[in-house]
Amino acid sequence: xxxxxxxxxxxxxxxxxxxxxxxxxxxxxxxxxxxxxxxxxxxxxxxxxxxxxxxxxxxxxxxxxxxxxxxxxxxxxxxxxxxxxxxxxxxxxxxxxxxxxxxxxxxxxxxxxxxxxxxxxxxxxxxxxxxxxxxxxxxxxxxxxxxxxxxxxxxxxxxxxxxxxxxxxxxxxxxxxxxxxxxxxxxxxxxxxxxxxxxxxxxxxxxxxxxxxxx
Amino acid sequence: xxxxxxxxxxxxxxxxxxxxxxxxxxxxxxxxxxxxxxxxxxxxxxxxxxxxxxxxxxxxxxxxxxxxxxxxxxxxxxxxxxxxxxxxxxxxxxxxxxxxxxxxxxxxxxxxxxxxxxxxxxxxxxxxxxxxxxxxxxxxxxxxxxxxxxxxxxxxxxxxxxxxxxxxxxxxxxxxxxxxxxxxxxxxxxxxxxxxxxxxxxxxxxxxxxxxxxxxxxxxxxxxxxxxxxxxxxxxxxxxxxxxxxxxxxxxxxxxxxxxxxxxxxxxxxxxxxxxxxxxxxxxxxxxxxxxxxxxxxxxxxxxxxxxxxxxxxxxxxxxxxxxxxxxxxxxxxxxxxxxxxxxxxxxxxxxxxxxxxxxxxxxxxxxxxxxxxxxxxxxxxxxxxxxxxxxxxxxxxxxxxxxxxxxxxxxxxxxxxxxxxxxxxxxxxxxxxxxxxxxxxxxxxxxxxxxxxxxxxxxxxxxxxxxxxxxxxxxxxxxxxxxxxxxxxxxxxxxxxxxxxxxxxxxxxxxxxxxxxxxxxxxxxxxxxxxxxxxxxxxxxxxxxxxxxxxxxxxxxxxxxxxxxxxxxxxxxxxxxxxxxxxxxxxxxxxxxxxxxxxxxxxxxxxxxxxxxxxxxxxxxxxxxxxxxxxxxxxxxxxxxx
Numbered sequence: 001x002x003x004x005x006x007x008x009x010x011x012x013x014x015x016x017x018x019x020x021x022x023x024x025x026x027x028x029x030x031x032x033x034x035x036x037x038x039x040x041x042x043x044x045x046x047x048x049x050x051x052x053x054x055x056x057x058x059x060x061x062x063x064x065x066x067x068x069x070x071x072x073x074x075x076x077x078x079x080x081x082x083x084x085x086x087x088x089x090x091x092x093x094x095x096x097x098x099x100x101x102x103x104x105x106x107x108x109x110x111x112x113x114x115x116x117x118x119x120x121x122x123x124x125x126x127x128x129x130x131x132x133x134x135x136x137x138x139x140x141x142x143x144x145x146x147x148x149x150x151x152x153x154x155x156x157x158x159x160x161x162x163x164x165x166x167x168x169x170x171x172x173x174x175x176x177x178x179x180x181x182x183x184x185x186x187x188x189x190x191x192x193x194x195x196x197x198x199x200x201x202x203x204x205x206x207x208x209x210x211x212x213x214x215x
Numbered sequence: 216x217x218x219x220x221x222x223x224x225x226x227x228x229x230x231x232x233x234x235x236x237x238x239x240x241x242x243x244x245x246x247x248x249x250x251x252x253x254x255x256x257x258x259x260x261x262x263x264x265x266x267x268x269x270x271x272x273x274x275x276x277x278x279x280x281x282x283x284x285x286x287x288x289x290x291x292x293x294x295x296x297x298x299x300x301x302x303x304x305x306x307x308x309x310x311x312x313x314x315x316x317x318x319x320x321x322x323x324x325x326x327x328x329x330x331x332x333x334x335x336x337x338x339x340x341x342x343x344x345x346x347x348x349x350x351x352x353x354x355x356x357x358x359x360x361x362x363x364x365x366x367x368x369x370x371x372x373x374x375x376x377x378x379x380x381x382x383x384x385x386x387x388x389x390x391x392x393x394x395x396x397x398x399x400x401x402x403x404x405x406x407x408x409x410x411x412x413x414x415x416x417x418x419x420x421x422x423x424x425x426x427x428x429x430x431x432x433x434x435x436x437x438x439x440x441x442x443x444x445x446x447x448x449x450x451x452x453x454x455x456x457x458x459x460x461x462x463x464x465x466x467x468x469x470x471x472x473x474x475x476x477x478x479x480x481x482x483x484x485x486x487x488x489x490x491x492x493x494x495x496x497x498x499x500x501x502x503x504x505x506x507x508x509x510x511x512x513x514x515x516x517x518x519x520x521x522x523x524x525x526x527x528x529x530x531x532x533x534x535x536x537x538x539x540x541x542x543x544x545x546x547x548x549x550x551x552x553x554x555x556x557x558x559x560x561x562x563x564x565x566x567x568x569x570x571x572x573x574x575x576x577x578x579x580x581x582x583x584x585x586x587x588x589x590x591x592x593x594x595x596x597x598x599x600x601x602x603x604x605x606x607x608x609x610x611x612x613x614x615x616x617x618x619x620x621x622x623x624x625x626x627x628x629x630x631x632x633x634x635x636x637x638x639x640x641x642x643x644x645x646x647x648x649x650x651x652x653x654x655x656x657x658x659x660x661x662x663x664x665x666x667x668x669x670x671x672x673x674x675x676x677x678x679x680x681x682x683x684x685x686x687x688x689x690x691x692x693x694x695x696x697x698x699x700x701x702x703x704x705x706x707x708x709x710x711x712x713x714x715x716x717x718x719x720x721x722x723x724x725x726x727x728x729x730x731x732x733x734x735x736x737x738x739x740x741x742x743x744x745x746x747x748x749x750x751x752x753x754x755x756x757x758x759x760x761x762x763x764x765x766x767x768x769x770x771x772x773x774x775x776x777x778x779x780x781x782x783x784x785x786x787x788x789x790x791x792x793x794x795x796x797x798x799x800x801x802x803x804x805x806x807x808x809x810x811x812x813x814x815x816x817x818x819x820x821x822x823x824x825x826x827x828x829x830x831x832x833x834x835x836x837x838x839x840x841x842x843x844x845x846x847x848x849x850x851x852x853x854x855x856x857x858x
Contacts, residue, residue, distance in 0.1 A: 009664045015671045053720070054659065060720045084663045085707060085716040088732060089725055107663075108703045111670030111696040113678055142737045144774065 001124065002028040002044055006037035006051035006063055007082075012107070016050060019110065023117050034062030041070045046077055048124050052107075053083040053090065064090055071102065078123045082107045086134035092214060095128070099207040103129035103166075128166035128206040135164040138213035148194050149213075156193070159186040164209045168202055274317045277333070281313045284340050291347045301490045301497075305343025308363070308501030312336040315504030319511060327377025328370065328511065332504045335366040339501070354414050357403040358396070361430075364471055365395035367503045368441055371467040374460070374507060378605050387440050394434045401426025431475055442468050448601065463510045470499040539619055543596065546612055553597040556624040558631070564595070565627055584609045588617040593624050637833075641750075644833040648753040655714035663706055670699045715756070722746045723755045723786065727777045730760055736772060738763065742779035747786050751854050754834045755779070755788050758827055758852045762790035765823045770794025770848055785836075785856035791849040798824060798842035798850075827852070 003025040007013040017027050025048070029040035033056045041049050049070050053063040067079045071094070078101035081094060091104050103123040109131065110116050119129045139161055143149055152160065155176075162172040169187065173180040191198055194212055199205035285306035292302040316332030338359055345356030368391045372384045379385045403414045405423040445464045449457055474496045544552040555564045555572055566572045574595055575581035582600035585592050596613055603609060673696035680688035710716065711729075718726035724742030731738040747755065759777055766775045772794030780787050824840055827850070831838040836854035 009660070009668075011668045012664055012671075015668055019671070054716070059656065084659055084667075084703075085710075087717055087721075087725070087729065089717075089721065089728060106703075107667040108670050108700050110667060111674040111699060113671075113674040116674075137732055141732050142735050144737045 001048065002026045002046035003048045003050060004029045004031065004037065004040045004044055004046045006031040006034070006040075006049070006055065006066065008032045008052060008055045016110070019113065019116075020050070020120075023120065033057065034066040037063070037066045038069055041066075041074060041077060045074060048078045048080060048120070050080045050082060050120075053081060053085075061090075064093070068093060068096075071096065071098075078102065078126070080105065080120060080123050080129070082110070086131045086137065088134065088138060088214060091130055091134055091210065095207055095210060099128050099203040100126045101128075103127075104134065105129060105131045106133060122166070126203070127168075128203050130165050130206065130210070132161070132165055135161050135213075138164060138210065141213070151193055152190065156186055156190050159183060160190050160209065163187065163190075163205055164213065166202065166206045271321065274320060278313065278317060281310060281336060281340075285310050288340060288343050288347075291349075291352070292343070301494055302343070302346055304494060304497040304501065305339055305346075308497050309336045309339035309343065311501050312339055312504050315508045318508050319504075322508075322511060328373060328375070328507060329377070331366065331369055331373060331377065332507070335363065335370075335504065338362045338366055350413050354403070357414065358399075360402070361395040361399045362392075363500050364434075364474055365391045367467060367471045367500055368438065370503065370507055371441060371445065371464060371471070374463065375511065376603055376605070380601075383440075383444055387437050387444065390437045391434065391441075394430055394437060398426060398430035398433055434475060435472075438468065438472050441471075459510050463506055466506050467503060470503050474500060539616060539623060543612055543616060547598060547603060547609060549599045549602050551599045551602075554620065554623070555595045555597060556620065556627050557592050557594055558624070558628055559591075560628060561631075565631070582606060582609065584613050586613040586617050586620050588621040593617060593621040637835075640833045641835075644754075644830070645750055648750055651714045651753070652719070652749070655710050655716075655719065658706060658710050658713075659716070663703065663710075666699055666703050666706070670696055670703070673699060714753075718752055718756050723752050723759075723779050723788075726752075726756050727759050727779055730763055731775075731777060734763060734775065735767060736774055738775040738777065740777045740779070742777070743781065745781045745786075747854075748856055750834055751786060751856055754830055754836065754854055755786055755852070757830050758788050758838075758850070759790060761823055761827050761830075762850045765798070766790070766792045766794065766848070768823075769798065770796075772847070782853065785854050788852045788854070789849065791847060793847045795844070796842045796846045796848050797844040798840060798848045824850070 001024065003020050005013060005016050005020070005027060007016060007030075013030055013032070017030060020027055028044035028046050029036075031037035031040050031051075037049070037051055037055075049067065051063045051067050053061055055063045063083075064081060067081050070077055071079050075098075079094070080103040081090070082105055083090070084107055086104070086106055094102050094104050101123055103119060105116075105119065109119070123129050139149075139157065149157075158176060159172055162175060167175065169180050169183045173183045176183070188198075190196075196208055196212060199208050288306045288309075289303050292305075293299060312332050313336035316329045316334075316336060318329075319332060320329030322329075341355050341359045342363055343356065344352040345360055347353050347356065365388075369388050372379055372388050379388055401423045404416050405419040405426070406415065442464075445460075445468070449460055449464070540552060540554045543554065544550050553566075555566065555574060557563075558565045561571075564572050564574055574583050575597060577583065580599070580601050582598050582603065584596045584598070584606055586594040586596060596609055596616075598609055673692050677689050677692035677696065680686075680692055715726050715729055717729040722744065724740070724744055727740045727742050731740045746752070759779075763775065763777070766772050770792045772792035775790065775792040778787070778789040824838075828838045831852045831854060834854050835857075836852055839851045840848070841851075842848040
C-alpha cells in the first residue's frame with residue numbers, strides 16, 4: 001500500500017513517514033506544500049494521502065484544498081487530513097457527498113499509535129473517521145429549547161458521538177463495553193428520536209449524523 | 216449710524232484691550248446704546264442680508280439734489296443758442312456719473328471709486344455752466360471745463376481700490392489735475408469766452424493758443440505715462456483681473472486721449488460741426504464711470520459689508536475657517552483673500568484644515584498682514600496687493616478677526632493632532648494585530664508541532680515498553696502522552712483567543728461560525744466567504760467575539776444571530792440577541808455618534824461596548840448600538856476597507 005504524506009514541518013513529516021513504514025506502507029512521496037502534494041498524488045495514485053491543512057506558501061488552507069482536489073480526482077485514494085485545529089466547516093467539506101475513505105483528525109492523535117493506526121486502516125478500507133473533539137463540538141453546540149437532542153439519554157449521546165466519529169456498531173460496542181445488540185437498539189432509538197431515516201451503511205450514517213448535528 | 220453694531224471691537228488685541236466673551240457688549244453698551252439695542256434685537260443676523268448701506272439716506276438726498284441741479288441747469292441753458300439736446304448732455308453726463316458713483320458707493324462702501332465719481336458728477340454740473348447766460352456761472356464752467364478729463368484719468372489710476380497706488384500714480388494724477396486746471400487758464404484769461412467773461416485779462420488768442428498747445432503736450436505726455444503705468448500693472452495682474460482691466464484701461468485711455476485730440480482733428484474728420492463733436496466727446500467721457508462700475512461688478516466684488524460688519528458677524532456666529540475667510544473677502548472686497556494660521560507647535564504656517572502652507576513672496580503681488588492676538592502671531596491675511604493698495608483696512612480687519620482666527624488656529628491644530636492621534640492609534644492597533652498573528656503562527660509552526668512530535672515519541676516509547684513487557688514504562692509513556700495532549704488542548708484554546716485559525720485560514724465568516732459553535736446559547740451565523748484586509752478581519756473578529764461575550768454575560772438572551780456581509784465600502788457586522796437590552800456604550804465614541812439609540816436604559820456592559828467602539832474607530836469604522844430595554848440588543852459595526 002502506497003502513501004503520500006504532505007506536511008511542511010520536517011520533524012513531523014519524518015516521524016509520520018516512520019510510522020507508516022512500520023505499519024507496512026510504502027511511503028511513495030513526501031510533500032512540503034499543497035502543489036507538491038497534488039502532483040505526487042497524481043503521479044503515484046497512492047492508496048492513502050495524509051496531509052496537514054496549513055502549508056506554504058500562504059499558510060492558510062492549501063493542504064485542505066489539495067485534499068479536496070485529490071478526493072474529487074482520485075476516488076480510489078483515501079484521504080486523511082491532520083490538523084492542529086478541528087473545524088466543523090472543513091469536516092463538512094471533506095465529507096462532501098461521498099463520505100467514504102476520508103478522515104479528519106487532530107495531529108495529536110498520532111501519539112496514541114494503536115488508535116491512530118486503526119483509524120488509518122479504517123480510512124484505507126473506505127471508512128470514515130472524524131476527530132472526537134470535532135464531534136464533541138458538534139454535539140455541544142447550544143440548541144433551542146425542546147430540541148430532540150436534549151431528550152437523548154447519556155448513553156444514547158455516547159452512541160451518537162461514536163457514530164459521528166465514523167465507528168461501526170462493533171467498534172461502538174467494544175468502546176462502550178456493551179453488546180452489539182444493545183448498540184443496534186440504541187442506534188435505532190436515536191434514529192427514532194431524531195427523526196432520521198435508517199442509513200444504508202456506516203458512511204451514510206456518519207453523513208446523516210453530522211448533517212443533523214450541523215443544523 | 217450703522218445697522219450692525221460692532222459687538223466685538225473690544226476684542227481687538229492691537230488696542231491692548233482684554234478679550235471679552237462673545238456677546239458681551241462691554242463698554243459698547245454705554246458708549247453706543249442704539250447699537251447695543253440693535254445687537255439685542257438681531258444678534259445672529261448675517262451681514263449678507265444686512266449689508267449695511269449707511270450711505271443710502273445720504274445718497275438718496277444727494278440724488279435728489281443732483282436731479283434738482285440737473286433740472287435747474289437745463290432750465291438755465293434752455294434759451295441759449297445752439298442745440299438744446301447737446302447742451303443738456305452736461306447735466307445728463309453729470310447724472311450718469313452720479314448714478315455710477317452711487318452704485319459704486321453702495322456696492323463697495325469702503326471703496327473710493329464711488330466718491331471720485333460723485334465728485335465727477337459735481338464737476339460735470341460745473342462744466343455745464345460754461346454755456347449759462349450769467350457771466351459768473353459761465354466763468355465757473357470755463358475754469359473747470361477740462362476737469363472731466365482729469366477725473367477720467369484719475370479713475371483709471373485709482374481702479375480698482377479707489378486709492379492711488381504708488382508715487383508715480385500720485386504724481387501723474389496730480390500733474391493731470393494741474394494740466395486740466397492751471398494750463399487751461401490761458402483759455403479763459405486770453406479769450407473772450409461767452410457772455411462777456413469777467414475773467415478775461417487780455418484779448419490774446421495767440422497766448423491762448425500757446426497755452427492750449429502746452430496743455431496738449433503736457434496732457435498727452437501724462438496720458439502716455441498713464442498708459443505705460445497701466446500696461447505695467449496689467450503684467451502683474453492675474454488673467455481674471457486682466458480680463459476686467461484691459462478693456463477698461465483701453466476705453467479709459469481712448470476716451471481721455473480722444474477728447475482733446477478730436478478737437479484738433481475736427482476739421483478733416485467731422486467737418487465744422489462743433490455740436491456733433493461735443494456730443495461724441497461728452498458721450499465718451501460721460502459713460503466712462505459706467506464702464507468702471509461694470510468692471511467693479513464683473514470683477515466679482517460682491518456687496519461688501521465692511522470691517523465693522525465683519526466684526527459683528529464674527530461676534531454673532533460660530534464661525535469656521537471658510538466662512539471667516541469669506542466674510543473677510545466680502546469685507547475687503549477681495550475675493551482672493553486667504554487666511555493662514557500659525558501652528559506654533561509645529562512652527563509653520565497651515566491652512567484651515569491644518570495642512571502646511573507657505574506665505575507668498577511679497578514681490579508676487581500678494582500682500583501679507585500678520586494677525587496678532589494677545590501679543591502672539593496667530594495667523595496672516597494674504598490679500599491681493601494690486602487690488603488693495605492700502606494695507607490699513609486689512610490691518611483693521613486683522614485686528615477684528617484676531618480672536619476668531621486664533622480659535623480657528625486652535626481648531627486646525629486640534630484637527631491635525633486628532634488626525635495624528637488616529638494614525639498613531641491605527642499604527643498601534645496594526646502592530647498589536649501583527650503581533651497576535653506572529654504569536655499565533657509561531658505557536659502553530661513551533662510549539663504545537665514540537666509537542667505533536669513529542670507525543671509521537673511518547674507513543675513510540677509506549678510501543679517499545681509494550682514489546683519489552685515493561686508495564687511501568689508503558690504507564691509512564693501513556694501518562695506523558697496524555698499530559699502532552701492536555702497541553703496541546705490548552706494551547707489550542709490559547710491560540711483561539713489570540714487569533715483563531717479559522718480567521719487566518721478562512722476569514723471572518725468561518726471565525727464567526729467557530730465562535731458561534733462555542734456559544735452556550737443557540738447562535739446562528741449568516742456570512743459569506745469573502746475575505747477582507749487583515750486589519751479589517753482582525754477588528755471584525757474582535758467585534759463579533761466581544762459582542763458575543765457581552766451577550767453571554769449581560770443580555771440574558773435565548774438566542775443570538777451574527778451577520779457578516781460585504782458592503783460597497785467594506786464590511787458590515789451585526790450581532791443581535793433577544794435579551795433584556797438596555798446596553799449602552801457610554802463615552803465619547805458613542806456619544807458623538809448620532810445613530811446611537813440608547814433609550815434611557817441603565818448602562819450594562821458599557822466598558823465592553825466602549826472598547827468595541829474604540830476598536831472600530833481605529834480602523835475608521837462606525838459602531839452603532841440599538842438596545843431598547845426589553846427589546847434585545849443589536850450592535851452594528853461598519854468597517855471600511857479603504858485607507
